[in-house]
Amino acid sequence: MGQQNGLMSSEDLLGVYSLSKTATSVHCGENAVIQSANQAMLKIWGKDSSIIGKPLLDVLPELKNQPYPEMFRKAWMEGTTFTGEGSPAELEIEGKINTYYFDFEYLPVKDSEGKVIAVMNSAVDVTHRVLEEQAVEKAESTVESLKKSQQANKALEEARKELHELNAELEERVEGRLIELSESEERFRTMAEGTELLISVGDEDNNRIYFNKRWETVTGRKMDELLANGWVDLIHPDEKQEFIKKYMASFKERTVFNMEFRMPDSTGEYRWYLCQCPPRFRSDGSFAGYIASCLDITMRKNEEIRKNEFIGIISHELRTPLTSLNGFLQVMKAKLDAMNRNHFELALNKSQIQINKMSKMIAGFLDILRLESGNMNFHHESFRLDELLQEVVEELSFMHSTHKISFQSTCNSKVLADRNKISAVMYNLVGNAIKYAPCDSNIKILCTKNREGLMVKVIDEGPGITAGEEEKIFDRYYRTMGNPTISGFGIGLFLCREIITKHKGNIWAESEKGKGATILFTLPEHS
Secondary structure (H helix, E strand, O other): OOOOOOOOOHHHHHHHOOOOOOOOEEEEEEOOOOEOOHHHHEEEEEHHHHHHOOOHHHHHHOOOOOOOOHHHHHHHHHOOOOEEEEEEEEEEEEOEEEEEEEEEEEEEEEEOOOEEEEOOOOOOOOEHHHHHHHHHHHHHHHHHHOOOOOHHHHHHHHHHHHHHHHHHHHHHHHHHHHHHHHHEEEEEHHHHOOOHHHEEEEEEOEEEEEEEEHOOOHHHOHHHHHHHOOOHHHOOOHHHHHHHHHHHHHHHOOOOOEEEEEEEEEOOOEEEEEEEEEOEEEOOOOOEEEEEEEEOOOHHHHHHHHHHHHHHHHHHHHHHHHHHHHHHHHHHHHHHOHHHHHHHHHHHHHHHHHHHHHHHHHHHHHHHHHHHHHOOOOOOOEEEEEHHHHHHHHHHHHHHHOEEEEEEEEEOOOOEHHHHHHHHHHHHHHHHHHHOOOOOEEEEEEEEEEEOOOEEEEEOOOOOOOOOOHHHOOOOOOOOOOOOOEEEEEHHHHHHHHHHHOOOEEEEEEEOOOOOOEEEEEOOOOO
16 A cells, blocks of 8 residues: 555555564575565665565675575475574675675475475574674684794784774674664654554563554553553453453464454544554564554444345345245145146246245355354254265256256265255355356266365366456355356355355365366365
8 A cells, every 4th residue: 555644554564563673585496586585684685675576696696606595496496404503695785795694594385295385594693793703713713822932922912903803893783783773763663653553562571661642542541551551451341351362372372463352442432443463573583572553443344234234134124025925836836727737837936946046145145144243053963975965966956957967976974064054055066056057068066085084076067267266256245257147146155165164174166267167175074
C-alpha cells in the first residue's frame, strides 16, 4: 500500500517491525539467487533492496575467488549445512574492499520430500572480536619473540602501538554502531507516533517498556498507568482468557502471536482489534521481547456480522416456502389420475429436482454460518467408506441418468467420521462433476488405500480447471473463470474442504485443461 500524509501505511510499518537484528537472507539455485534479505544483511553488503532477485556474484563480485559461492552451491545441490566462526570475507563497501569477519551458517531448507527449496544465510558481524583476538595474539607472539631478540624493547613498543591502533579502530566501529542504534530507535519512535496503529514494546522478561501516544487517546489511560498495568484487563471477557493463554504460549516458544479481540475505547464502546506480535532478537540471536501492534478492524467485523445475518435471513425466508411447496408436490403426485400420470409425474419430478437444488444451496449457506460461529456439530461413528460411496453412487445414478456414474474400490476399511457429512461431501463433488461434464460422459469414483489412510477420487471428463485455480476453487464464494454460465455460489467445495479438514483429512484438485478434472480427498483409517 502507499503512503498517506507522509506516513507509512500499517502494512509497511508491520514489515519494518518484523525485521530481525540478525543478518538473514534466502537464496535459491546454484547461483544463489537472492529471494529476500533483511535490513541487517543489506547493511553488511552495503546494498539496498534493489538487489533482490539477482545472483549473489552479480551483487557481490568480490566473492568470486572466495569459498562462499561454492558453499552456497553445495548447500543447494547436496543439502549440506555449512557453518563458520570468525570467518574472513572481503567485501566492497562504498568503493573500498575491506576484510570483515563473521559467524555464519548456510542452512538448506527442505520440503516434505527432502528436496532443497532454498538456502538460508544467517550472519553475525564479529569483526571487532576477531580484530581484538588477533591483536592480543600478535602482541603475545611479539613479546615472546622479543625475549630472544636484542631489539625486544623496540619490537614490543611497535606491537603496543599496533594494538593501540587496532583498539582505536574497534572503538571507532563500536561508536559508529551505537550512533546507528540511536538513530534506528529515533526512526522507530517517529513512525510509531505517526501511525493509527496501537504500538507497544515489551522486553525479554515481559515487562512493558513503551507505548505510543495512540494508546492514551484510544483507551483513555495515562502513560504511567499503561506502563505499570498494561492493557490486557481491558479485553472483552469472552476473549481475555484465550488471549492470555495463546500469548503466554507464544512468549514461551518465542514465536509470532496473532489474535482478534474486543476492547473498549475511551467512551466505553467495544471495538474489534487485530493484535500482531512478532518477536524481537538481538544481533547475537538472544530474545529481546515483543513488538505489539493493534489494528482497529471493527468495520470489517461488522460487515462480516451483517453478511452472516443476511445469509441467515435469506436462508430462513427461502426454506419456509420451499418446504410447503415440496409438500404440495408430494400430495399432488399421490393423487395423480392414471390417465395423465406420466405427463404430470415428469413435470413434478423436474420440479422436485429444482427444489432439492435450492434446498441444498440453503443448507450450504446455513453450514457456513455454523462453521463461522463454531456451532457445526459432528457425530462420529465407525463405518465402511466403500459402502457409503456405493450408496451415494446408486442414488445419484438413479437421479441423474444423463451421466454414466461408476464406482470401484480396492479396500473395505473403516473410517471414524460423521456419515452424513461425508455423504454431503460426495454429493457435492459428484454434483459438480455432473454440472461441468457433458451429457453421456463418464464420472468415475475410486476408493483406494495409501499411507495417509483411505483416498477417494472423483474423476470427470469435463473441460478441466484453469491453471492456477486448483487451490482457489476451495475458497469461499470463489467461482471459476472457466465457465461463467454455470450457476452456483462458490460454497460447495469450500464446505467440502472444511468438513474433510475437520476430519483430519486433506482435499485437493488435479487437472489438465481440456482433459477433465479429478478431486481427491483422504480420511484417516479407523482400525
